[in-house]
Amino acid sequence: MKLRYFPLAMVTSYLLSMSALAEQTPSFTKEDLRVAAELRDEAFKSSKDYEIVESLTTEVGPRMAGTPGDAAAVKWGVAKLEELGFDKVWTEPVTFPTWKRGVETAEVLSPYPQPLVITALGFSVGTAEEGLSAEIIQFDDLKALSEAPANAAEGKIVFIKNRMERARDGSGYGPAVAARGQGASEAAKKGAVGILIRSIGTDTDRMAHTGVMRYEEGIEKIPAAALSAPDADLLENMIRRGKPVTVKMTIGAKNGEEYTSHNVIGEITGSEKPEEYVIIGAHLDSWDLGTGALDDGAGIGITTAAAELILRLPKRPKRSIRVIMFANEEQGLVGGKAYAEAHQDDIKNIITAAESDFGAGKIWRIDSKVKEEALPAVKQMAKLMEPLGITYGNNQAGGGPDLIPLRGKGISVFSLRQDGMDYFDYHHTPNDTLDKIDPESLNQNTAAYVIFAYLSAQMDGDFGTGFNQK
Amino acid sequence: MKLRYFPLAMVTSYLLSMSALAEQTPSFTKEDLRVAAELRDEAFKSSKDYEIVESLTTEVGPRMAGTPGDAAAVKWGVAKLEELGFDKVWTEPVTFPTWKRGVETAEVLSPYPQPLVITALGFSVGTAEEGLSAEIIQFDDLKALSEAPANAAEGKIVFIKNRMERARDGSGYGPAVAARGQGASEAAKKGAVGILIRSIGTDTDRMAHTGVMRYEEGIEKIPAAALSAPDADLLENMIRRGKPVTVKMTIGAKNGEEYTSHNVIGEITGSEKPEEYVIIGAHLDSWDLGTGALDDGAGIGITTAAAELILRLPKRPKRSIRVIMFANEEQGLVGGKAYAEAHQDDIKNIITAAESDFGAGKIWRIDSKVKEEALPAVKQMAKLMEPLGITYGNNQAGGGPDLIPLRGKGISVFSLRQDGMDYFDYHHTPNDTLDKIDPESLNQNTAAYVIFAYLSAQMDGDFGTGFNQK
Structure with a gap:
């Protein structure tokens, strides 16, 4: 600190406050x-x-x-x-x-049929009883989805693949969880009929992470679920092969x-x-x-x-x-x-x-x-x-x-x-x-x-x- | 080795075999x-x-x-x-x-109603469609069950709580897995109507471990399932409180x-x-x-x-x-x-x-x-x-x-x-x-x-x- 350029009043105020702290009664x-x-x-x-x-x-x-x-x-x-x-x-x-969870299942119909582990997000609407089948369209994160052209996901199930970062203070949660909270309405704006997100979690267990989501007013409510991390990996691996991937999801959730x-x-x-x-x-x-x-x-x-x-x-x-x-x-x-x-x-x-x-x-x-x-x-x-x-x-x-x-x-x-x-x-x-x-x-x-x-x-x-x- | 007490023929044979090994053509x-x-x-x-x-x-x-x-x-x-x-x-x-898995659910009915995570063991028979409800009787391991008096588990669902030990060579599996393979027939011999075992695994994930089981010929076939480790803990904690614990299990498995x-x-x-x-x-x-x-x-x-x-x-x-x-x-x-x-x-x-x-x-x-x-x-x-x-x-x-x-x-x-x-x-x-x-x-x-x-x-x-x- 160069004192000659430092206003005297500020120095005095600083020294006074230091002294006040030091002398404070316990x-x-x-x-x-x-x-x-x-x-x-x-x-x-x-x-x-x-x-x-x-x-x-x-x-x-x-x-x-x-x-x-x-x-x-x-x-x-x-x-x-x-x-x-x-x-x-x-x-x-x-x-x-209130909100009630019901049945929640998903499976890849083609090109490589196999079951997926999902869980409905809190306050998601359900699908029709016979389930919802559609092609998957993958986005890196919520931002990429938001920036996609209108109708980019027309008739498709959006899949957001972003991963949450592990940290002692949990600071990875905030950036990742937006996909859970707002993903459904963002996807609906692009014409999607459903949304699957990679679970907002840091594990590799084949368990999906639930949590609350909210629909934006005036936007169509589409069913929303999270995939377990291994299932999100699986979907990515399938999509990487370049053939259309179709998925069926069945969600029985409803408001109470x-x-x-x-x-x-x-x-x-x-x-x-x-x-x-x-x-x-x-x-x-x-x-x-x-x-x-x-x-x-x-x-x-x-x-x-x-x-x-x-x-x-x-x-x-x-x-x-x-x-x-x-x-x-x-x-x-x-x-x-x-x-x-x-x-x-x-x-x-x-x-x-x-x-x-x-x-x-x-x-x-x-x-x-x-x-x-x-x-x-x-x-x-x-x-x-x-x-x-x-x-x-x-x-x-x-x-x-x-x-x-x-x-x-x-x-x-x-x-x-x-x-x-x-x-x-x-x-x-x-x-x-x-x-x-x-x-x-x-x-x-x-x-x-x-x-x-x-x-x-x-x-x-x-x-x-x-x-x-x- | 004290040579004076060692038969000469054996020593010679030993030295010869050593030399044979050493001189062996690669x-x-x-x-x-x-x-x-x-x-x-x-x-x-x-x-x-x-x-x-x-x-x-x-x-x-x-x-x-x-x-x-x-x-x-x-x-x-x-x-x-x-x-x-x-x-x-x-x-x-x-x-x-062949054997087909069907629905598999379980829940504690009383005194503390809550769901349990189970999986049917391979070749288990199913329960009636409406499920099987009965009081739990706990055994430390298969041996304790085998040694119990006849009718010890009359009308009950046996719960075997033994834990598998973790080891690099997997040596904990053998002793633990007997409960999976033979538990159902042993339980049936004591009058049980079903069996739940702690999963044969070393994790604490809320996932049950399946695996094959066999019914002994001439013994009644009762439904058999594994509880995830946390659910086995939960059941133990409930049982420790001393009140009768009743469980409902529904298994849709059948032979194909x-x-x-x-x-x-x-x-x-x-x-x-x-x-x-x-x-x-x-x-x-x-x-x-x-x-x-x-x-x-x-x-x-x-x-x-x-x-x-x-x-x-x-x-x-x-x-x-x-x-x-x-x-x-x-x-x-x-x-x-x-x-x-x-x-x-x-x-x-x-x-x-x-x-x-x-x-x-x-x-x-x-x-x-x-x-x-x-x-x-x-x-x-x-x-x-x-x-x-x-x-x-x-x-x-x-x-x-x-x-x-x-x-x-x-x-x-x-x-x-x-x-x-x-x-x-x-x-x-x-x-x-x-x-x-x-x-x-x-x-x-x-x-x-x-x-x-x-x-x-x-x-x-x-x-x-x-x-x-x-």
């Missing part, structure tokens, strides 16, 4: 930090987190929004929170349209009735400022193919077990802590939206929030989205997580899908980022089952969440509310 | 060894092996014995061998009873008509002793769930590509080499038996044989089953494989499943043992697809097979015939 007492460290270490002695996921996946299993599994999960959630001794347990209604499920909430009531509260949560619903162990049974186990450790303390923390099991995240963050709407007059009471919804891998980074003055407190919190292999990242946290609506209303949020290297191997497939969870990693997650929840509830000062509003 | 000329080494290195420059598996899995796919896929595979095999320029290509009939398929044979005709021949082979059929890439498309690719390298030589080897694509190995070594029967007057012409039927992992050991005098030749052959990471094992080779009947008639055999650490992750599941094959490992296999086939065809002397007879 936000947590020594006793708070001692208790938080003890809670962290206790997390490794407990198997409560794993027991909770085992219980949910065994006694409920799949719990797609609007199904009997959803109702069973709500009942299970209430019973579990009561059994664990939460001070208050209640539910709040969440209403949404409107349904009311519930957000399930358990509260540890604060001893000094009970009306102010910290949210930790996860979503209770899952897709129907697996048992929702990673997505998001793990999150339910981690956050509930973290709260359970705090429940065991001789004294309630100063503020309240709410464990929220959100309804229907999978089909549009419906539970998160319902909570934000129901509590919009209540936003200033939410001291901060974090959702666990990225499987069961170890947390490697903590990000915050707080007012600048609160950053020293965040750093103190992060320091307690260092022995867990967690470092502080930045102040641009997202907080988790069900917190997006609350974040939009101005609450501060944290992201406790999990290692997601293999998350998209299992995500939204039948392979999302209990055996994919490592109990020790789960403990590490619980240890991080208990530090976050306890210290936020004890904090002198706050993380800011409203600054985050857009 | 079985292969320097030129033979040079050509074999060159063929070995050429194997890594060719992608023919991979192209063959890609072709089989893409253009034919599943080829369960007796299905249209079987017929397509025979047609494919003949065309492929002709295209590659074999001197003679022909088929030999193989007749067998008798069918005639074909062993497909391609010959490189020897230049000096055309009537004597070396067999390299694999089985052409597969199970229906996957595309049979590992089981046994890989073997087809390896052995056919090895022969193709020899076909490219300026001169035919002294003896003939036959690539045999055996029919219907999966349902009882039927093609191997048919070949042995059809060629029983011909056995003395078979100089030796090896079958590739253990996936696509690298070969790490070569075993022989030859007369003792031929061991120096085997060692010379093994020496050429050393740069491939292959060492000589012992003289107790099995030779591969389709060679069992020929071995019983006295032919010498070799086992080129592949690394099978992950073979049983995919074996007999929908996951047996092309992406599981590493082209470089395939090349290493082809390199070993080409050394074996070429040197055996060139060999001065033989490996013995008849000594191996039981």
Whole structure:
């Protein structure tokens, strides 16, 4: 830095802010930090987190929004929170349209007849009962499809072959998943009668990945399904040979009735400022193919077990802590939206929030989205997580899908980022089952969440509310 | 060794035999060894092996014995061998009873309703159309079931929970697979109305492993299916809770008509002793769930590509080499038996044989089953494989499943043992697809097979015939 070209006012302001940070009174007492460290270490002695996921996946299993599994999960959630001794347990209604999966089969008719493994995308319409047979037209990705001439896919089934990239932070998902969300309407615009996409996943298992899609208004609704990765490879190999490839797909999916499920909430009531509260949560619903162990049974186990450790303390923390099991995240963050709407007059009471919804891998980074003055407190919190292999990242946290609506209303949020290297191997497939969870990693997650929840509830000062509003 | 207690005659005999081995004339000329080494290195420059598996899995796919896929595979095999320029290509009939898979679903009815992933075992009878509902009774393994009192499983569905152990040489398969082969009849003897076994596999994928089973004569035939590993875990977790667990299984499988398929044979005709021949082979059929890439498309690719390298030589080897694509190995070594029967007057012409039927992992050991005098030749052959990471094992080779009947008639055999650490992750599941094959490992296999086939065809002397007879 060349000082002579640097405005003096800026330097002064910079030095003042540095000094303010350095001199800031610690936000947590020594006793708070001692208790938080003890809670962290206790997390490794407990198997409560794993027991909770085992219980949910065994006694409920799949719990797609609007199904009997959803109702069973709500009942299970209430019973579990009561059994664990939460001070208050209640539910709040969440209403949404439903979708039902039916038969889903596909096969190559010519030139090389053989079956394909597919799964319908959430909210896809069905085909005629006798199925839909048409020639395949292949596109590299959604962009290539969008840029194709009108009628490019006239009377054909579009196949989008783009592959998702593997990454610890799951950053390959965003670019790839657009094909799932918007592919059907883009294909219909080009005259297609159906769409098959390569599954949005990173595995090579012969299982297709489901997930929600949306039809653009005013565009014809065509049936949409995902192919397993090996089947997408197979189709590519057939197409490469240059002969027309015709496929038959049969999808029995259809929309159902409107349904009311519930957000399930358990509260540890604060001893000094009970009306102010910290949210930790996860979503209770899952897709129907697996048992929702990673997505998001793990999150339910981690956050509930973290709260359970705090429940065991001789004294309630100063503020309240709410464990929220959100309804229907999978089909549009419906539970998160319902909570934000129901509590919009209540936003200033939410001291901060974090959702666990990225499987069961170890947390490697903590990000915050707080007012600048609160950053020293965040750093103190992060320091307690260092022995867990967690470092502080930045102040641009997202907080988790069900917190997006609350974040939009101005609450501060944290992201406790999990290692997601293999998350998209299992995500939204039948392979999302209990055996994919490592109990020790789960403990590490619980240890991080208990530090976050306890210290936020004890904090002198706050993380800011409203600054985050857009 | 204490010589004074050692009979002199034995010592002399021992020293003589040592000296005989040491002085033995090499079985292969320097030129033979040079050509074999060159063929070995050429194997890594060719992608023919991979192209063959890609072709089989893409253009034919599943080829369960007796299905249209079987017929397509025979047609494919003949065309492929002709295209590659074999001197003679022909088929030999193989007749067998067939079995058809139908619907296969299962679900827990109570106390925790949720679906289960199952697959019918080959030759299982079906259930009534409306399915079979009964309480589950769990056994640790086949032995525990066999030792249970009569009527122990009266009116129940037996669940055998034993797990297969992972091992490089696949040695966990034998002990585990008995539950698949004999479980149904053992369960029926105890009064059971159906049987579910934990899949005979080493993976944690939510895919069940099929495979053949047999009913004991005079015992009631009850429906038999395998649960995927996560579903077996789930059932165990439910049963552990102590309440009766009832399951409904629906199996639509049934026996079909008798069918005639074909062993497909391609010959490189020897230049000096055309009537004597070396067999390299694999089985052409597969199970229906996957595309049979590992089981046994890989073997087809390896052995056919090895022969193709020899076909490219300026001169035919002294003896003939036959690539045999055996029919219907999966349902009882039927093609191997048919070949042995059809060629029983011909056995003395078979100089030796090896079958590739253990996936696509690298070969790490070569075993022989030859007369003792031929061991120096085997060692010379093994020496050429050393740069491939292959060492000589012992003289107790099995030779591969389709060679069992020929071995019983006295032919010498070799086992080129592949690394099978992950073979049983995919074996007999929908996951047996092309992406599981590493082209470089395939090349290493082809390199070993080409050394074996070429040197055996060139060999001065033989490996013995008849000594191996039981």
